[in-house]
């Protein structure tokens with residue numbers, strides 16, 4: 694399996710560390726039910742899955758990777774910083 | 786009574802381990818005077834690159850590239866960071882970037898010879914042949930189980946860096962690979 698890091702190019706999967714599903718983080722004032730779902734409930738699909746990997750042995754960047762869990766085909770890769778997963782800071 | 790003067794001498798990361806020549810490949814240690822990690826602040830990439838040029842004569846490197854020369858080199862060192870190797874970083878750079886002194890933190894070695902890439906092919910998962918990995922190219926990758934920085938610094942020469950604490954392991958792994966390549970003749 695190879696993952697094409699947007700910064701480094703195509704690299705062997707040994708350079709990457711898997712974190713888990715790429716989920717948007719709930720707003721800090723979300724209720725218990727929403728946080729419980731965020732922490733514990735997963736779809737576990739047989740097919741395309743959005744997940745987070747870190748290019749730990751390379752550039753260190755966190756990546757959002759779309760991977761087919763059946764074939765391990767890598768369908769899309771982008772820098773996690775561009776994936777809109779972070780909490781929106783609202784200081785209004 | 787004679788005065789006793791104590792002098793403490795810095796010990797390089799590969800002291801007692803290098804130099805080493807096996808077959809036509811040579812492994813030597815480089816001990817740059819300073820190494821500084823430069824991490825530009827958000828939106829400061831351009832002014833930082835200009836300041837780096839004014840102070841040290843090279844622009845901020847693009848991903849997978851190194852700028853400068855043997856005396857002063859800026860090596861892309863990962864996402865949004867570069868390592869200035871050689872001169873002490875000009876304090877003016879601090880207006881645009883976080884500067885971290887890593888001078889004693891990394892071991893720096895030079896692998897040189899006609900078969901240097903064959904030695905590396907046994908240790909890293911990327912193609913370092915000169916037609917692919919050209920002068921000015923650099924990579925963050927894995928060397929055995931160590932996170933490494935590899936830069937082409939000559940037609941037959943590669944610079945390899947790992948954490949200082951891995952210096953012994955680095956030399957051990959390179960030595961075994963050099964022996965294996967030499968044994969094939």
Ligand SMILES: [Zn+2]
Pocket residue numbers: 698699700701702748751752753754
């Ligand atoms: Zn990368």
